Amino acid sequence: MADKTKNGYTSVKTNTDNGDRPATKRSTKIAVWSLLIFNVLLLVALLSLVIGWREYRKKSLTPHEQTICLNCTEMGLDGKEIPEEMAGKITRDTNGNSKEWVCCGYTSDVLNWMVTKAIQDRGTSIKSSIYPLISKECKKTTQAKPSAQVTGISVSGMEKEQTDVIQWNTTESSFMGEGITYKNGRLTIKQPGYYYIFSQIKLRNIPLSYSTSDVSASETLPNHWNHYIFHVSSENGKEQKILESSKSRCEMPSLGDETTSSFGAVFYLAENDEVFVNTSHPQYLAPCEEGNHFGLYMT
Template sequence: MAEGDVDPYPQVFVVDSQANYVSMPGEKRPRWVRSGQTFLLLLVGLALLGLVVEGCFIYSLYKKTEGGTILSQVGSKDSNDIPTVRPHLEDIQQRPFAQLIGSDSYIGENNEVQWEDKNGETVTHNMGFEKGRLMVKEDGYYYIYSKVTLNVAEECELIQHKIIKATSAYGKDIELLKSKSLRCFNPTRSPITHKEDIRNSFLAGIFHLESGNTIFVTLENSPKMLPRHTEYLMGAFMIYPGGLLQE
């Protein structure tokens, strides 16, 4: 073919259909990313569920208080009234208690100490008093106490101070508390110093008492007691109402 001639036929390129193609793999997210998204969705679901449960609880509480009865009972911020739990206070105020002081004729029959229930710092509330004895009207646990003051300078006797419960359930009285004291005159003392030897005896404890029980104090081989009424006391007060507690 001479130079400058143009070939009338275009060149043909043959594509080999058997050639191998190299496919590029698609982009794949790491596993921790997928796990994090799942965990985040779970947290969002739990938060929404919590809001629904809280809303239901608030609505239920509002319905039970009939539109805010509790708030009206507590009082507004501007109120000067102090909220009180009336049933509890009323229960405490009605609990029995008593305190007695010594009588002029301090020792009666069978060594029973006599008490005064009308003068001085004496009080009886929901408890009876008859012939030197406290009378229980309500079942419960009571704190019982007794204190005596003695002048034992001229005695040499075994002094016994007791708190006793009398009940129809038993054939005899029951000793609840007892103290013993042996005091003897010392002849080596001067006449001035041995005229007085003041001793105190105090008994106290918690016991279950029933309606109809009586409580009294005895003083065996007692020396002369001090004349001041406030030197010897007997008292009781309920600390827990009701029958015996089951273990």
């Protein structure tokens, strides 16, 4: 509707439909809630997919024991009935059109049954490939390898021999197997091969023939003590130092102090080769059994 004003202009009155506003607000709310619900559902679906994928991946990565199928006769299952102890562990079925029975189960269950059956039926006609491993006809293939360890220094032996080669106490338990003998501080090899040779000695910074009160000045003590293992070739009798260790006097600052020297390594030894232990100052050895030993064993 138009009205004239004093200035000759025409004013136009616009009518606004206030009834449309509530409907617009409701539509907006419905759209917002729909989007919200849709996003929630989408999030739930995404979480479900993630959880499902993780469970699937976990199952796929979990190791599963393999199944093995063999002729029932080879398993020792000749009858049609599965033994009670194997019920639920091994299944039986015919092999296609043939009349042979095939037994299947987890590898561990099958092997456990075959071993048990083979032990129970020793001497029978079981054809299992693992039966010879436990058959009474099997022969022992492993033998004790040569080894020796002498423990404790023989002071009387060293005084008697008047040598720098360390003399050792020996007993029947010092040797295992065959192929190693002892004489005058030396171990002789009878069976060639690779041997781990080892030694340990305990040193005291005061000579055996002295007491602490007899040593008045530390200058009389050596600056260091050396520990050796020598090898004597059976071909030419040549002595060769193969291992060496050195201990400084600084490690034993007070009179009567003790220190331990030990080492070991693998060497090839021929038949009739000899090895022995030596030290630069044998008079400073502490002849106790728990701190001194010498030995070797075939690897």
